[in-house]
Amino acid sequence: MSLMEALQWRYAAKRMNDGKVPRQSLDSILEAVHLAPSSYGLQPYTVLVVEDPTLRERIRCAACDQPQVSECSHLLIFATWTEVDGRHVDELIALTAAARGLDPKELEGYRQSLHAAVAGFATPEGRHHWAARQAYIALGTALTAAAAERVDASPMEGFDPPALDALLGLEEKGLRSVVLLALGYRDIGRDRLAGLAKVRWPRERVVLEWSGV
Numbered sequence: 001m002s003l004m005e006a007l008q009w010r011y012a013a014k015r016m017n018d019g020k021v022p023r024q025s026l027d028s029i030l031e032a033v034h035l036a037p038s039s040y041g042l043q044p045y046t047v048l049v050v051e052d053p054t055l056r057e058r059i060r061c062a063a064c065d066q067p068q069v070s071e072c073s074h075l076l077i078f079a080t081w082t083e084v085d086g087r088h089v090d091e092l093i094a095l096t097a098a099a100r101g102l103d104p105k106e107l108e109g110y111r112q113s114l115h116a117a118v119a120g121f122a123t124p125e126g127r128h129h130w131a132a133r134q135a136y137i138a139l140g141t142a143l144t145a146a147a148a149e150r151v152d153a154s155p156m157e158g159f160d161p162p163a164l165d166a167l168l169g170l171e172e173k174g175l176r177s178v179v180l181l182a183l184g185y186r187d188i189g190r191d192r193l194a195g196l197a198k199v200r201w202p203r204e205r206v207v208l209e210w211s212g213v
């Protein structure tokens with residue numbers, strides 16, 4: 001299946017059939033998350049993978065009772081780091097130097113500009129929104145990777161982040177949930193959206209071939 005066929009095939013399944021996503025497919029999707037690009041390469045988020053059905057049932061209560069939370073195979077929770085500071089920058093610089101066989105001194109100018117960037121958020125909320133945008137890039141990458149694996153993926157903002165964070169003790173871990181992704185298999189019999197035509201604005205409304213002012 002081509003990438004375009006996969007993107008046509010995918011939809012946000014509302015009902016899933018409890019089928020298990022094989023480890024190999026799950027790993028491909030998680031590796032796509034791992035490889036997602038981010039601002040400065042800081043990847044200021046953690047993705048929690050929840051398989052345990054009992055825990056997913058409890059999470060469903062904090063997620064507007066959406067059935068896909070308990071009917072999926074694995075639930076991914078995209079959570080931003082509540083702190084992003086100079087320590088992360090220094091770690092990233094050390095990692096970059098090691099990965100590319102560089103002397104960290106060669107990256108000093110870059111290190112300083114990254115320090116300025118992470119210190120430059122006006123408020124913690126502003127930093128959170130920046131981190132959330134990075135997490136959403138990983139979400140989009142996961143959606144595409146899931147389609148390529150023929151795994152259904154249902155993104156969800158319909159949940160109560162503070163309630164979920166309290167349930168999982170995320171605040172203590174320096175995390176804040178922003179979006180969920182249920183991975184599994186569509187239940188064609190029960191999902192009223194299965195097989196329906198895609199609904200998108202006309203392409204020229206979404207994409208403008210810009211030819212000047």
Ligand SMILES: Cc1cc2nc3c(=O)[nH]c(=O)nc-3n(C[C@H](O)[C@H](O)[C@H](O)COP(=O)(O)O)c2cc1C
Nearest residue numbers: 010011012013014066155156157158159179198199
């Ligand atoms: C960030 C995000 C959050 C979403 N949250 C929910 C949700 O909480 N519940 C739900 O049923 N669908 C949710 N959706 C699914 C969208 O409604 C769906 O992607 C959109 O209608 C386009 O349809 P399609 O993905 O099936 O092609 C969400 C989608 C995205 C990208």
